[in-house]
Amino acid sequence: MPAHSEPATFTIALYPIHDAQHGHVADQLLYRSGASSDEPLEATAKALASTVYELGDAGLLGSRSLFVTLPLAWLDRPELLPTPAPRLAIAVAELSDINEALLLRLDDLRERGYRIIMPCSLFNEHAKALWSRTDIVTLTGSSPFNETLHQQLSSSHIKLYAEDVRSMEELAHCQAIGCQLFNARYLTRPQVIATTSRGKHGNRAAQIRLVRSLYEEDDDLQRLQALVLQVPHLHVAILRRANSAFFNRGGTVTDLQRAVQVLGLIELRRLILTLTLANLQPTSLLLLRTALTRAYMCRNLAAPFPALNPDDAFNTGLFSLMDALLEEERDTLLAQIPLPPTVMAALTERTGPLGALLQLCENHENQLAAGEDEVAADQLHRCYLDALVSTQSLLGALA
Known part of the structure; x- marks a missing residue:
């Protein structure tokens, strides 16, 4: 039997970007995969999934912008471009030259509302072609600096971004030459999170x-x-x-x-x-069936009561097992999901009418799991049997 291997760790770092008034206005996304099999497209997807889609406003970014470097292949898939566009500034990975095809891609990005980041060396060399297609020019300590070009930039729409500023002296120099954005790593530490494939499950x-x-x-x-x-x-x-x-x-x-x-x-x-x-892993089909059956059973039990919302009842049953399905801590997960107060009370305290329905479902499941010889053919059991049929119908129709 092959040895069990631990899931590869995927590390994401957000480096703070400040404006001239030292306001934290954006974050630069950097990421590293512990899996050697990860292709650039997959690695970028994992990073965006965590920072934009999974956490978003409730998590890492708040209302700030995100500076992200995308593989060139990503630009060929506009349906994959993250949103909202006005909050994204995009650089292209391993960009060493400019051609007509790239210029067309850049035009498309800016029409969609994205800002474009260009390295200073490339912008110096192709300033005429890139002038109307660039919003931010990245300047590092090793970047060649064209004084004439800098004077023209100071009165244009393009912002100078000083990356990897490592001392107060460097910061003062960058301010003196007109930089408006700064990644001063000596002042603030990046926000780092490490994730594994655990908790990122899906059928x-x-x-x-x-x-x-x-x-x-x-x-x-x-x-x-x-x-x-x-x-x-x-x-x-x-x-x-x-x-x-x-x-x-x-x-x-x-x-x-x-x-x-x-x-x-x-x-x-x-x-x-x-x-x-982002390469989500398969979840337990058995647990998924249990969660769906419980959700349908809660909805069935709520049907005779006009005051109970059937969707709330369904979500109560489904989210009662969502932490197990995702392998995430329950309180942390529920804190990030905008469920109605009545559903939240049912899930956390088993209170209210929805809490009573959920408790009935769980008690019935425990009775069945205990292998009791006789299960009463009452309304509760009929709701359970109907839920089994609905779950099987859902999963079977989509097979």
């Missing part, structure tokens, strides 16, 4: 079908939502994304149907493709 087959359905001409939002229910990690990411400052125009979005409507098909494509590229 891989459902993800593939989901990606395919996003591009079908007769896209069916109900089918889309049914597929998302099979990918807990994606479900959570969509709720977080729909409640980000960029997409949420008022009122908390707490159910999947509304979240899908808020994001729209284009943003869903972008989010789902990026998270799929």
